[in-house]
Amino acid sequence: MSTIKELVKNHTEEKILFQRRLWVAASVIGLLILVLIARLIFLQIMEHKRYTTLSNQNQFTLLPIAPPRGLIYDRHGVLLAANNPVFNLTLTPNKVKNISATIVDLQTVLTITNDDLAYFYKQLKQNGRFNPIILKAKLSADDMARFYVNQYRFAGVHVDAELVRYYPQGDSFVSALGYVGRINADELKKVDSQNYLGTNYIGKLGIEKFYENELHGTVGYQQVETDANGQIVRVLQRKPPIPGHDLHLALDSTLQLAAANALDGERGAVVAIEPKTGRILALVSAPGYDPNPFVFGISSSDYTQLRDSPDHPLYNRSIRGQYPFASTIKPFSATAALYYNAVTPDWTIFDNGFYTLPNGSHTYRCWAWKKHGHGRVYMSRAITVSCDTYFYQVANILGITRLGNVLKMFGYGAKTGIDVDEELPGLVPTPEWKLKTKGQPWYLGDTIVAGIGQGYLLTTPLQMAHAVAGIATRGQPYRPSIVDYQILPNGEKIVMPSVASPPIQLSADNWNLIVTAMQNVVASGEGTAHVSFGVPAYTVAAKTGTGQVFSTFGKDIDNKGKPKNLQDNSSFIAFAPVDNPKIALAVVIENGVHAAPAIARQILDAFFNEAENAIPPPTTP
Amino acid sequence: MQYRHPPLPNVTSSTARPQDLLFRWHLDSNLLQALFFLIGFGLVILYSAGNENVHTVEGQCVRLAFAALVLAAVAQIPPYRLRMLAPWTFFVGLFFLIAVMAMGDVGKGARRWLDFGIIRFQPSEIMKLAIPMYLASILHEKILPPRFTTLLLCLFIILVPVGLTALQPDLGTALMLLLTGFCVIFLAGLPYRYLILVVLLAAAAVPVLWHSMHDYQRQRVLTFLNPETDPLGHGYHIIQSKIAIGSGGVFGKGWLMGTQSHLNFLPEHATDFIFAVAGEELGLFGALILLLAYAWVIGRGFVIAYTAQDTFSRLLAGSLAIAFFFNVFVNIGMVCGLLPVVGIPLPLVSYGGTSMVTLMAAFGVLMSIQTHRRLWST
Numbered sequence: 001m002s003t004i005k006e007l008v009k010n011h012t013e014e015k016i017l018f019q020r021r022l023w024v025a026a027s028v029i030g031l032l033i034l035v036l037i038a039r040l041i042f043l044q045i046m047e048h049k050r051y052t053t054l055s056n057q058n059q060f061t062l063l064p065i066a067p068p069r070g071l072i073y074d075r076h077g078v079l080l081a082a083n084n085p086v087f088n089l090t091l092t093p094n095k096v097k098n099i100s101a102t103i104v105d106l107q108t109v110l111t112i113t114n115d116d117l118a119y120f121y122k123q124l125k126q127n128g129r130f131n132p133i134i135l136k137a138k139l140s141a142d143d144m145a146r147f148y149v150n151q152y153r154f155a156g157v158h159v160d161a162e163l164v165r166y167y168p169q170g171d172s173f174v175s176a177l178g179y180v181g182r183i184n185a186d187e188l189k190k191v192d193s194q195n196y197l198g199t200n201y202i203g204k205l206g207i208e209k210f211y212e213n214e215l216h217g218t219v220g221y222q223q224v225e226t227d228a229n230g231q232i233v234r235v236l237q238r239k240p241p242i243p244g245h246d247l248h249l250a251l252d253s254t255l256q257l258a259a260a261n262a263l264d265g266e267r268g269a270v271v272a273i274e275p276k277t278g279r280i281l282a283l284v285s286a287p288g289y290d291p292n293p294f295v296f297g298i299s300s301s302d303y304t305q306l307r308d309s310p311d312h313p314l315y316n317r318s319i320r321g322q323y324p325f326a327s328t329i330k331p332f333s334a335t336a337a338l339y340y341n342a343v344t345p346d347w348t349i350f351d352n353g354f355y356t357l358p359n360g361s362h363t364y365r366c367w368a369w370k371k372h373g374h375g376r377v378y379m380s381r382a383i384t385v386s387c388d389t390y391f392y393q394v395a396n397i398l399g400i401t402r403l404g405n406v407l408k409m410f411g412y413g414a415k416t417g418i419d420v421d422e423e424l425p426g427l428v429p430t431p432e433w434k435l436k437t438k439g440q441p442w443y444l445g446d447t448i449v450a451g452i453g454q455g456y457l458l459t460t461p462l463q464m465a466h467a468v469a470g471i472a473t474r475g476q477p478y479r480p481s482i483v484d485y486q487i488l489p490n491g492e493k494i495v496m497p498s499v500a501s502p503p504i505q506l507s508a509d510n511w512n513l514i515v516t517a518m519q520n521v522v523a524s525g526e527g528t529a530h531v532s533f534g535v536p537a538y539t540v541a542a543k544t545g546t547g548q549v550f551s552t553f554g555k556d557i558d559n560k561g562k563p564k565n566l567q568d569n570s571s572f573i574a575f576a577p578v579d580n581p582k583i584a585l586a587v588v589i590e591n592g593v594h595a596a597p598a599i600a601r602q603i604l605d606a607f608f609n610e611a612e613n614a615i616p617p618p619t620t621p
Numbered sequence: 622m623q624y625r626h627p628p629l630p631n632v633t634s635s636t637a638r639p640q641d642l643l644f645r646w647h648l649d650s651n652l653l654q655a656l657f658f659l660i661g662f663g664l665v666i667l668y669s670a671g672n673e674n675v676h677t678v679e680g681q682c683v684r685l686a687f688a689a690l691v692l693a694a695v696a697q698i699p700p701y702r703l704r705m706l707a708p709w710t711f712f713v714g715l716f717f718l719i720a721v722m723a724m725g726d727v728g729k730g731a732r733r734w735l736d737f738g739i740i741r742f743q744p745s746e747i748m749k750l751a752i753p754m755y756l757a758s759i760l761h762e763k764i765l766p767p768r769f770t771t772l773l774l775c776l777f778i779i780l781v782p783v784g785l786t787a788l789q790p791d792l793g794t795a796l797m798l799l800l801t802g803f804c805v806i807f808l809a810g811l812p813y814r815y816l817i818l819v820v821l822l823a824a825a826a827v828p829v830l831w832h833s834m835h836d837y838q839r840q841r842v843l844t845f846l847n848p849e850t851d852p853l854g855h856g857y858h859i860i861q862s863k864i865a866i867g868s869g870g871v872f873g874k875g876w877l878m879g880t881q882s883h884l885n886f887l888p889e890h891a892t893d894f895i896f897a898v899a900g901e902e903l904g905l906f907g908a909l910i911l912l913l914a915y916a917w918v919i920g921r922g923f924v925i926a927y928t929a930q931d932t933f934s935r936l937l938a939g940s941l942a943i944a945f946f947f948n949v950f951v952n953i954g955m956v957c958g959l960l961p962v963v964g965i966p967l968p969l970v971s972y973g974g975t976s977m978v979t980l981m982a983a984f985g986v987l988m989s990i991q992t993h994r995r996l997w998s999t
Contacts, residue, residue, distance in 0.1 A: 017766065
């Protein structure tokens with residue numbers, strides 16, 4: 001039985017109880033602090049000599065060993081990115097008494113340029129005094145010999161070897177591969193700094209950047225005994241680094257080089273895709289540039305020259321160039337019309353060269369207006385002869401939303417998700433988009449010109465190739481991917497999956513109608529590419545496009561009188577063979593007028609020649 | 622002890638003395654001074670430990686500034702309201718702990734993080750505050766010393782979050798939570814016979830615990846018992862940090878001159894092992910100053926607990942001060958080779974800071990308790 005006293009809180013008593021407990025806790029804490037102080041006295045006074053000795057001569061340094069970066073091959077095993085050994089002269093500041101005097105002295109032995117010195121002093125500020133800093137990169141055998149003879153005079157100066165990325169194919173592959181460069185402070189923050197202790201390079205662009213984690217590998221360590229100068233006396237224990245994964249690309253270097261050759265002298269891009277997998281066969285932006293100088297740090301004058309070149313070689317047109325669709329949109333406009341049953345395939349119009357809006361407010365011209373139009377036009381003929389008047393009306397019936405929906409199903413207007421980061425999304429406009437960015441409502445005229453790929457619509461060459469691959473497979477697009485498989489250091493093979501996008505539902509008859517019409521673009525006498533593409537040994541379905549760079553409203557539509565940089569862009573999409581497509585291709589030539597079909601022909605010929613000349617199956621080195 | 626409002630000099634309120642102004646904002650000037658001293662000293666050490674990288678110090682300052690805002694905000698909440706909030710805080714924390722088990726981010730092999738897009742946080746951090754708050758609010762209603770049934774309830778409240786945290790697995794934080802909860806019960810007057818029983822039970826539980834530990838946790842204990850067996854692997858941390866501290870001597874090698882940390886012998890020298898950098902560069906002298914700074918903070922916490930006016934405030938303030946001490950003790954003990962390596966940072970000095978916000982929030986609670994007292998003498 002509880003007494004009243006036990007049931008009622010006695011505040012004074014509880015306070016005294018608490019304060020007594022607090023004193024106990026304080027005593028325990030005091031005792032534990034004394035234990036810590038005793039421990040510190042033991043370590044820092046009684047054992048001080050022992051630990052000083054250990055700290056001074058121990059110098060069992062734990063050195064990181066950078067893992068060799070994974071190599072990159074094309075689909076036939078051709079090496080695209082290699083690691084070459086390079087020797088650098090380094091200086092460790094805390095081991096050198098007078099840095100400037102040492103450098104003056106070194107200059108009697110080696111030539112050290114002002115650029116080298118500027119880089120050195122910049123690094124000196126960032127690095128602190130305990131890490132070796134590169135004084136002169138890429139020593140020649142001569143330089144090394146001269147330095148080694150004099151090395152006894154330079155304590156704290158060493159020759160360090162490292163593996164450096166090298167791109168044997170030079171400028172033809174940079175749009176896909178990208179390049180590595182010296183790692184900077186911002187990049188170091190984003191990665192596991194422990195794993196990058198010995199690493200000087202990181203992927204900056206392209207495949208090299210996207211697959212940085214896979215390519216890098218895992219750092220290793222070696223415990224070494226060093227002398228007072230920091231020279232390694234012997235290696236005691238070693239945990240080898242784990243190399244990065246080797247990447248095998250779907251890229252076909254023969255085709256890539258053929259495309260680069262075909263584009264020689266032009267500004268433009270070529271993208272080729274294997275329709276049934278989405279694998280990228282070629283990805284070229286012209287003109288290209290040599291990535292190798294970027295690895296070590298390109299000189300500012302060279303960089304300025306590249307940056308300010310009127311041809312803009314640093315601009316990766318294949319995935320970042322956003323061009324008007326022009327007439328390459330027409331097969332997709334037709335697909336959209338069939339998808340929504342907006343018009344039937346045999347719906348026929350009479351084209352006299354012009355289309356006037358039903359309310360008569362505005363008249364749009366067909367490109368063939370001088371010849372008084374195309375006459376009677378139904379869907380398949382409209383694609384083959386690229387009749388503007390027909391597609392103005394299709395767009396008018398469809399409306400921009402339904403047209404946009406189908407374009408988006410083919411991957412237009414959004415990033416395709418290719419395994420390279422820098423891709424741009426292009427643009428499939430909506431009325432909301434126009435109101436938001438331009439502050440204007442959507443006009444019927446915007447819809448009409450969208451029907452022939454003009455107006456606000458923008459696409460990248462990658463999107464064009466991806467979309468035409470969607471027609472080639474009769475409605476089954478795959479996400480584009482460059483890497484085919486990875487080889488792990490233990491030999492295990494990881495095949496990158498082919499990711500299928502949602503299929504586009506259309507009857508087989510309708511697909512055949514679109515494909516046949518596209519086949520007639522080349523095969524039929526009145527096809528727009530019949531002359532420029534010629535007669536190939538394989539079946540091909542295609543569509544041409546001519547994008548105005550310079551508005552010609554009210555003037556003669558003719559390129560002859562215009563300066564080159566105002567001439568029309570030429571584009572071309574194609575896939576071949578028609579029944580069992582092996583390749584889907586997009587070619588865009590800036591200011592190329594009608595150059596794209598002939599260039600596409602060269603590339604497709606190269607592809608099928610190569611296929612005939614039976615290449616040996618890819619071997620893994 | 623009683624609080625006497627400082628006599629206001631014959632000046633207008635706009636020129637009031639700074640501590641009066643601070644008091645009005647519910648900030649305790651003494652504790653604030655102690656924290657400033659500790660944090661300032663910590664930043665000096667961090668500059669060296671972070672390889673003289675200004676960005677590291679900048680990043681730390683940003684985090685500290687955010688944590689200081691949290692401190693100031695918490696200090697505005699009067700203790701009775703904290704008592705009302707206690708169960709909510711606890712159950713929300715518990716919910717997050719369960720959520721992290723279900724869908725948390727895996728970092729370094731353990732599920733500890735919840736990702737909310739903008740912020741990632743460790744729910745176990747909430748528990749560092751929520752457990753003592755909830756326990757103190759329960760004991761506040763009871764007659765002290767607590768009865769056996771009350772003790773059982775408290776034990777249950779402690780063990781559920783501790784168990785969840787241990788499963789993540791985050792043994793270090795789980796142990797800290799257990800200690801914090803235990804502090805509350807101890808301060809509330811846990812009979813000493815139970816205390817002895819707990820110690821005996823703990824001793825008996827060691828084999829069971831050993832059996833249920835992860836390999837890396839066992840390895841840490843083994844290495845602690847004899848670091849020289851594995852000088853390159855698990856013993857490396859302890860050996861190198863002992864060399865760093867020992868070679869520092871009485872006055873140290875000089876600020877920025879520590880070879881152990883700057884030549885990368887000492888791993889994690891900006892985070893968990895930062896005390897070794899202080900010991901190496903500033904010697905016994907610097908280490909004692911650091912300990913003094915901690916003692917000042919903890920001592921002020923004790924004064925606040927001692928003079929607090931109700932059971933809830935007393936228990937909460939006392940347990941938070943003791944928990945802060947244990948954070949310091951476990952870290953320094955580990956770096957000196959007295960305790961096994963558990964991943965607990967040195968409070969307010971180590972780089973990085975999930976725990977920093979919790980710590981500062983706890984100081985906010987202390988300041989709230991100190992500055993919301995009613996002016997009567999007891």
